[in-house]
Amino acid sequence: MIDTENLTKKFGETTAVDSVTLHVDEGEVFGFRGPNGAGKTTTVRMLACLVAKSSGSATIGDYEIANKADQPKIRNMVGLLTENVGLYEKLSAYDNLDFYGRFYKLGEQKRKERIEYLLRLLELWDKKDVAAGTFSKGMKQKLAIARALIHDPAVLFLDEPTANLDPEASKTVRGFILELKKEKRTIFLNTHLLDEAERICDRVAILKTRLVTIGSPEELRRSLSGRKVKVQLQLMDDAIISSVKKMGYQVEEVTTNSVVINLKEPEKENPAILRAIQSAGGKIVFVTEVGSSLEDVYLKLVKGE
Ligand SMILES: Nc1ncnc2c1ncn2[C@@H]1O[C@H](COP(=O)(O)OP(=O)(O)OP(=O)(O)O)[C@@H](O)[C@H]1O
Numbered sequence: 525m526i527d528t529e530n531l532t533k534k535f536g537e538t539t540a541v542d543s544v545t546l547h548v549d550e551g552e553v554f555g556f557r558g559p560n561g562a563g564k565t566t567t568v569r570m571l572a573c574l575v576a577k578s579s580g581s582a583t584i585g586d587y588e589i590a591n592k593a594d595q596p597k598i599r600n601m602v603g604l605l606t607e608n609v610g611l612y613e614k615l616s617a618y619d620n621l622d623f624y625g626r627f628y629k630l631g632e633q634k635r636k637e638r639i640e641y642l643l644r645l646l647e648l649w650d651k652k653d654v655a656a657g658t659f660s661k662g663m664k665q666k667l668a669i670a671r672a673l674i675h676d677p678a679v680l681f682l683d684e685p686t687a688n689l690d691p692e693a694s695k696t697v698r699g700f701i702l703e704l705k706k707e708k709r710t711i712f713l714n715t716h717l718l719d720e721a722e723r724i725c726d727r728v729a730i731l732k733t734r735l736v737t738i739g740s741p742e743e744l745r746r747s748l749s750g751r752k753v754k755v756q757l758q759l760m761d762d763a764i765i766s767s768v769k770k771m772g773y774q775v776e777e778v779t780t781n782s783v784v785i786n787l788k789e790p791e792k793e794n795p796a797i798l799r800a801i802q803s804a805g806g807k808i809v810f811v812t813e814v815g816s817s818l819e820d821v822y823l824k825l826v827k828g829e
């Protein structure tokens with residue numbers, strides 16, 4: 525549904541997005557993560573035809589972003605939630621959506637249906653006659669999401685949709701994104717939130733001007749070689765540490781009652797390690813896997829940690 529090839533954007537001397545090649549399937553929830561200034565918003569703005577690319581190419585469905593005749597078709601096909609919410613403060617929630625519905629040339633009946641459907645879904649129906657300017661940040665964000673969906677777009681670009689939301693509202697929005705996925709919509713989601721990426725994205729790309737990596741959350745997690753297990757004990761002593769080291773394992777973070785062991789496959793290696801610890805007199809309280817999360821992968825790739 526979305527294809528880019530060496531997509532590049534330069535602002536004067538600054539390269540904001542450098543040779544990004546990716547493919548997003550129809551019905552996929554695709555996550556984009558990267559540090560501030562990585563080019564996430566710029567990529568989305570290029571794909572939604574809001575800013576011209578410098579080089580490379582990209583298509584949305586059968587349409588090419590740089591083709592003037594295709595651009596209106598792309599705009600009709602995509603919904604966009606940007607960093608700037610872009611609501612009319614004086615207009616009510618309902619009238620804001622009605623305005624955008626007219627902009628997309630939706631008929632009166634269709635507008636009514638869509639507005640009621642979206643406002644109810646996002647729990648704003650009670651506030652439909654209230655001026656958007658008086659809304660809280662989170663309510664504005666929800667209204668902006670409704671606005672992005674007013675014309676029933678097949679492709680949705682969400683640039684940090686839960687950035688201003690409280691945990692409960694974030695959950696509503698994430699649930700809502702998954703509902704949209706069921707409707708076979710393609711969702712391109714910029715997020716800083718690991719949890720969000722992990723819970724709802726089929727695949728995640730990490731961008732740092734260039735594409736650093738791309739894969740399912742599971743694939744990315746596995747890409748970090750090595751895993752870690754934390755063994756908590758009633759009391760740690762040197763004999764326990766040397767019994768683990770003798771087996772050839774590296775240990776780190778030794779405290780008075782815990783040790784973190786580097787290993788490859790905890791499922792296979794844990795039993796022997798735990799037996800050795802017990803033989804050395806250790807009384808095991810708890811065993812947990814630590815690290816090797818998507819966050820570790822992200823930090824390692826982005827910050828070189
Ligand atoms: N209109 C513009 N003019 C000049 N430079 C720009 C413009 N828009 C973006 N940039 C630059 O492009 C780079 C990428 O910015 P972008 O907003 O795409 O990053 P981002 O990944 O969305 O970051 P964030 O996580 O902070 O939202 C930055 O260096 C930014 O300063």
Ligand SMILES: [Mg+2]
Pocket residue numbers: 564565566607683
């Ligand atoms: Mg951004």
